[in-house]
Amino acid sequence: MQLSEQELLRRKTREELIAMGVDPYPAETFDVNVTAAHIKRNFDRRPNEYTNLSIAGRLMSRRIMGSASFAEIQDSGVRIQIYIRRDDICEGEDKTLYNDIFKKKMDIGDIIGIKGYAFKTEVGEISIHVTDLKLLTKSLRPLPVVKEVTDDEGNKRTYDAFTDPEQRYRQRYLDLIVNPEIRKTFIQRAKLINSIREFLSEKGYLEVETPILQPLYGGAAARPFKTHHNTLDMTLYLRIANELYLKRLIVGGYDGVFEFAKDFRNEGMSRFHNPEFTQVELYVAYKDYNWMMNTMEEMIEKATIDLHKDTKVQVGEHIIDFKRPWKRFTMFEAIKHFTGIDISEMDEEALRETAKKLEVSLDETMAKGKIIDEIFGEKCEPMLTQPTFITDYPVEMSPLTKKHRSKEGLVERFEAICNGKEIMNSYSEINDPVDQRERFEEQLALGKRGDDEAMILDEDFLRALEFGMPPTAGVGIGIDRLSMIMTNSNSIRDVLFFPQMRPEIKSRAAELSGDEKEVFEKLEKAGKMELVDLKEQSGLSGKKWDKAIKALTRGGFAKVSKTEKGLFVEAG
């Protein structure tokens, strides 16, 4: 690793501190009795409360003026100014703590502990007059220095902001230090989860945990991640949903269960999709989807008030109001409303015609239900900004949903759409095991035709249903998408601390030379290949090849492994 000038200097400083007997990473507790936020909030009202304070934080800026200095420290995302005078922290003749340690050996980014008292400067800034100073952690990397100014009119201006989205996502710790306003987003997300948890717990439903590693994946239409358990020597999948397990618990006799679940779907990424995401799923016995709609609008309305003290949320250009009751449309009504066409009585032929007229593109494999869904997705969903329930979906799209009590060809399902996106999916669950088996079999047929998202038949789940599951309503709520709305975020990555990113590969080929470099570049592109093939492609003589590959494996650039299938090389 090539270190920058500043990194080298800080490493040297670390050594010097140790040499002079200052531990740059002391073990003992530094007792903190106040936070920056606390002082700033209360100093004006109770100035005498802060005469003997002890506070720790990261050094964010320094203004040294000879034998006195101003600096800022930041704790929990809040900055406060500190004032350090040489003769206050160094009472005797020995001025090392100020002249050497503070001025020379502390840097922006170091974590320090101070003791002192709060006061106001002549300019009126609440500050801490330091009487004692201690290094708690030496920082070895220079921090981006972001400056914020408030001008005479009270407008905030930021200079040298740390804005590169890639760096912010990859180094979230840095982002949190330097752009503390993003902390609010994550606090809101946590509040949202707490609010929902509180609501469901208060109703007496049990929060449960079910397997993430599943031998069969089910409960949604998606491609899974596949993994392997060594001892059992079996394939396991990361769950795409927990639905089938929660329903087993309903069979087992719980009246209501819910789980905040990380689900994993091996599909494309976009500003609305991360390969792992969070859903809360809830199943309640003896209820149907109508009850669930009422319960959910109550729950989300409450959550909105918990977060914003209001039912209204600003999202981009729009103000979204979660106040009950939300609009309700059947899918057919919604399509009629937005296109003027009543498709409720149409057969597949007529639907195709209609889709064509509406410029909704279809492919040959799509059946009736899928066509309806396409038209809805294209012509209605994006138009629905305010929270809206869409009910009564075509049966083909919903293999776990109970057939509609009175409408042929439909199921008892609703989705809540908000800001043009689905945030909730719910239905009256199938509890007729014979019906459920038939639906699974239809899915199997789809799978055989090449639909790689078709559901798999889960024999154990069917066995559970055969013992009898009470009539049940279930719902899944996308926590990430709901968080996006609640925090006015434009991308799912803004509501995840650590969104999935491509690995950070800097081409290390530069460290190599000649033959090694050429071989490594080929290997890096292929990832893994047969040793013989790589040798062939390199076009090197036996001796040169041997030398190059040995250098690469020694340097950790390549790994050779022997299996039954032959010799393989892998980029390291």
Added chain:
RNA sequence: GACUGGCUAGCUCAGCUGGUAGAGCAACGCCCUUUUAAGGCGUGGGUCCUGGGUUCGAACCCCAGGCCAGUCACCA
């Protein structure tokens, strides 16, 4: 996957029709006891994303590739 834009110092960015790299902050040295994007004087710091090509000469032009972002497509 397609299109558009981007990649230059630790951070934010400039760099004209190709002439061999610059500013502010940060860093280093000196001065400075209530400053606040503190200030003053001085100094150092770069694989200009990578690899090829054109050229006397490439950060800049051409080709290939990488990564990121946005939009669209796919996908719930």
